[in-house]
Amino acid sequence: MVLGFAGMMFAVVVVVHYYLWRRLVRATTLPGRTRRVLTWCLVALAVLVPATMIGSRFEVAHFLAWPGFLWLAVMFYLVVFLVVLEIPRAVAAFLIRRSSPAVADKPVPVTVGAPAPPAVEEPPAVPDLVSRRLFLGRATALAAGVGALGTVGYGVRTALGDPVIEPVTVVLPKLDPRLGGLRFAVVSDIHLGPLTGIRHTERIVRMINDLRPDVVAIVGDLVDGTVAELGPLARPLKDLESRYGSFFVTGNHEYFSANGPAEWVEELGQLGVRSLRNERVEIAHGGAVLDLAGVNDLTGGDDGSDLGKALNGRDTSRSSVLLAHQPLQVREAAGFGVDLQLSGHTHGGQMVPFNLVVPFQQPAVSGLSTIDGVQVYVTRGAGFWGPPVRVGAPPEISILELRAP
Known part of the structure; x- marks a missing residue:
């Protein structure tokens, strides 16, 4: 293959x-x-x-x-x-x-019996x-x-400029009114790698902290290499500030790393970022509780996505938010009663006209949409992969505010 x-x-x-x-x-x-x-x-x-x-x-x-x-x-x-x-x-x-x-084809007049006229040379065409x-x-x-x-x-x-701040209000039909106003800073596809420096991470951390979120969600493709190569570039993540913590789920690029995602899960844990690996946590806010679940990426093979492990046995009367790198994962998440999925992966197409190709592989390109009854927010990502170029899809950091009907 x-x-x-x-x-x-x-x-x-x-x-x-x-x-x-x-x-x-x-x-x-x-x-x-x-x-x-x-x-x-x-x-x-x-x-x-x-x-x-x-x-x-x-x-x-x-x-x-x-x-x-x-x-x-x-x-x-x-x-x-x-x-x-x-x-x-x-x-x-x-x-x-x-x-x-x-x-x-210009004709030349000729008189019978008269000597032939001298040849006139014309420049060839x-x-x-x-x-x-x-x-x-x-x-x-x-x-x-x-x-x-x-x-x-x-x-x-x-691509190398400041990410755009995208404010989004999401109305969840089952949301407990006491959870209204809960704010998620969502970032994905940072792609720390050979073309990014530590200032790239520092800027993202600074911009997230300026938003004063309740929860920080990093939905995959943080790195393009090993901890030995890129560990110093990730260290500013230790300065992330939020009321209820910072959470991470793997993307496909974490599995491309030579040493796999396990070393990054450990490294992020030391930086104060908790990885949700097919598991969930409770976010208590205003006297009510929200289920925050996270699943591994689809490309993980035996270490891939397991929604049953993350969501089975929960109190279904609570609202739930799922962190899943690929929007495609919503197809399965719909069967578990998920209210909102936060994803990345697409880069919004990154370079027009690739945005026209993404729908052949993913159900959403960017922004908020509803798929199989589940609301899905797809961030364009704060970095880039491959060429340090973004056309028609500027980098973004999203701030989502949950509201009850």
């Missing part, structure tokens, strides 16, 4: 870079040294993509992360803009061919046609390049 996925990704990289070569190199240059140099540059960038995807998992190859992931984003948006320009480019190419016949095609190719490449670089530049600034 892994080899099959790797083979598919290799094929995609080859096809994409061949398309870029045709549009950015072949269509903009004549055969010669310039074309050869640009071709080899594109080959090097093609090799950089898998090298970055593999090398980013190893500390010794972290230097590949910035150039590799930035090229991945530029490559993607070059393809997007070039594909959008295909129709106007094809129309322009057709008009160029129509206006540049290869052989002139081919060089003119070639120059027009080069102009078209270069104009298309320039438009795509400016569009891609501008979009990626905007996306980098957004």
Whole structure:
């Protein structure tokens, strides 16, 4: 399965870079040294993509992360803009061919018996046609390049900037009125890794503390590496402040870590963040009690999600909030009478138009929705994965306030 996925990704990289070569190199240059140099540059960038995807998992190859992931984003948006320009480019190419016949059909008058008129040499039309095609190719490449670089530049600034604070009011039909006003700070997909520094964590902690929440919920994908590599980046989490505590559930990336999620569960415990691993706790507020449950991610295999373990045997007259990394987990949660699920995972698509693809895999992209009778809030996440780029899906920290009808 892994080899099959790797083979598919290799094929995609080859096809994409061949398309870029045709549009950015072949269509903009004549055969010669310039074309050869640009071709080899594109080959090097093609090799950089898998090298970055593999090398980013190893500390010794972290230097590949910035150039590799930035090229991945530029490559993607070059393809997007070039594909959008295909129709106007094809129309322009057709008009160029129509206006540049290869052989002139101008008639030459001839008198019978008179000597043949001297041949009049006309400049061939081919060089003119070639120059027009080069102009078209270069104009298309320039438009795509400016569009891609501008979009990626905007996306980098957004991804590395402050997360947006998203205030949300959630009305739970069964909520005890005494629990009204209970506030959850929800954050996910922080993705501590080779492209983030400790200031990334410090900023998130500071912004959460400024919200003065009752509960902090970290719903998965906190890290992209081991404690040995990234432990120092997580230490600011010890400064999180909330009335009833900070809680964490694993995401799929915790299982990608070389040492698995167990070491992070232990590390977070030492930082004052409790991991809910298919279990629940009671939040007592205003004389009433709320059940807060958390489940492991679906990708955990034998260590994966177990909603029965987390929710069976509880007092169903109480309202319940479930922390589950993937929105998809709501399908099963609906059978356990969950009132509200808090999730992440989708990044809101992170880079348009990926937001249009997410619904094929998850039932919600971002924001508050109702699925199978359960309200689900999906945060876009406070970090990024892969390219340090966010377009159309700014990073966020959400503050949810529960209300009774």
